[in-house]
Amino acid sequence: MRISGNQLEALYRRLYAAYGPQYWWPADSPFEMMVGAILTQNTAWTNVEQALQNLKQSKALHVHAIIELADEKLAALIRPSGYFNIKTKRLKNYARWFVDAGCFRTLKCLDDEVLRRHLLSVNGIGPETADTILLYAFERPLFVIDIYARRLFKKLTLISGDEPYATLRLAFASVLADDVPMLQEYHALIVRHGKEKCSGDATCKHCAVEALISV
DNA sequence: ACCCAGGGTCATA
């Protein structure tokens, strides 16, 4: 694994030039963002949109509604997002933790690493979900390593792709600027790029981004 | 019909 700040900045500029700003995370509130982060685990976002829409229509997209709603009712609402029984438990675990921890008013005052540990203590919140919540709901500076990031950096031969999450996280953290808007945009662009298909002609954005990076 | 998607937990060795 050999990652340099210059390479990461060059890649960011190339992604931004190709796709422009993505305006992530798509959510009307921080709490909706956190719910979406759990629902999208190993699931296509289009499925999550359906589930979020169901929750909105039932006025259930609120901490207390999640806590009070019967498991069967909640599971039925989030059904389109898949793994609905597991995700029902995870949403409830998270909502209870969030209230017990004092909601945003208290949580936003915690140090980055303390808050991260706290998030990871919730059953159902792993490193990726915790980091997306930290970056987009709590606006903490960090680089999210998801499946798209692994694929892209592997393709660019900057990583092997099977490094543990902690290894990649520390490697990126040591090299990237603590620029929250940039880091939010960076992750969004990587996902956007991952979904983009090759157009087949010379104007292909996908191929332009993946061309060799000269530092 | 098959494959995978904006992961994480738990049991096993």
Next chain:
DNA sequence: TATGACCATGGG
């Protein structure tokens, strides 16, 4: 520490 099974819908 490191694999493997499991969870489940919807779109290509």
